[in-house]
Amino acid sequence: MDEKKEDGRVRYTKMRIRSAFYELVKETDYEKVTVTAVCNKAEINRATFYKHYLDIPDLVDKLQEEAIENLVSRLDIATKSSMDDFIVDLLKQVKTNVNSKDGIGLFTQATANNFTSKVSRIIYSRFATIIKCDLPDIPDMDQDMIFAYIAGGCAGIVDYWAKTGFRESEKDLSQKLRLMAYSTIHNIR
Numbered sequence: 001m002d003e004k005k006e007d008g009r010v011r012y013t014k015m016r017i018r019s020a021f022y023e024l025v026k027e028t029d030y031e032k033v034t035v036t037a038v039c040n041k042a043e044i045n046r047a048t049f050y051k052h053y054l055d056i057p058d059l060v061d062k063l064q065e066e067a068i069e070n071l072v073s074r075l076d077i078a079t080k081s082s083m084d085d086f087i088v089d090l091l092k093q094v095k096t097n098v099n100s101k102d103g104i105g106l107f108t109q110a111t112a113n114n115f116t117s118k119v120s121r122i123i124y125s126r127f128a129t130i131i132k133c134d135l136p137d138i139p140d141m142d143q144d145m146i147f148a149y150i151a152g153g154c155a156g157i158v159d160y161w162a163k164t165g166f167r168e169s170e171k172d173l174s175q176k177l178r179l180m181a182y183s184t185i186h187n188i189r
Contacts, residue, residue: 014052016042021059030060072122084174090122091170094158146188150181 020041024033033056039049053059071093154177161173168176 087174088170
């Protein structure tokens with residue numbers, strides 16, 4: 001599929017919309033941010049907003065997808081080795097994204113489950129190649145189910161870690177996630 005390079009004006013408009021959204025989330029709850037408020041803050045009309053986004057949840061979804069793509073590309077560059085390195089890199093990227101000025105709307109109560117499911121997909125795809133060889137000899141469908149269980153649990157823990165202020169270091173949390181994953185696998189045998 002051919003992807004056209006986005007026009008500079010379009011990128012600028014989207015940047016203004018994102019900036020306006022992040023500023024509004026700093027000032028009020030996510031649930032109270034409206035298209036009108038974003039448009040007023042970005043100094044654009046509603047038609048311009050709707051040219052790029054369906055509504056505020058669509059905007060948040062696009063921001064989350066962008067953060068996930070950025071996360072994946074950084075992890076592709078940073079990690080080609082062990083599961084521990086991958087998890088530590090993932091946790092560092094999540095922490096950086098959440099703490100950045102542009103990460104504010106991505107882990108709000110209203111959007112956390114959606115973001116967690118996206119993080120879960122990353123964990124699922126990356127762990128698959130590392131853990132599959134350690135899964136017991138059972139049918140593929142059951143292996144996928146076990147792996148989905150492990151990945152979903154790991155993503156939930158990452159979400160909890162972010163919501164509780166990153167109390168543990170990335171390395172400590174990585175070791176716990178790995179222990180939980182391998183304990184699950186071991187207990188299935």
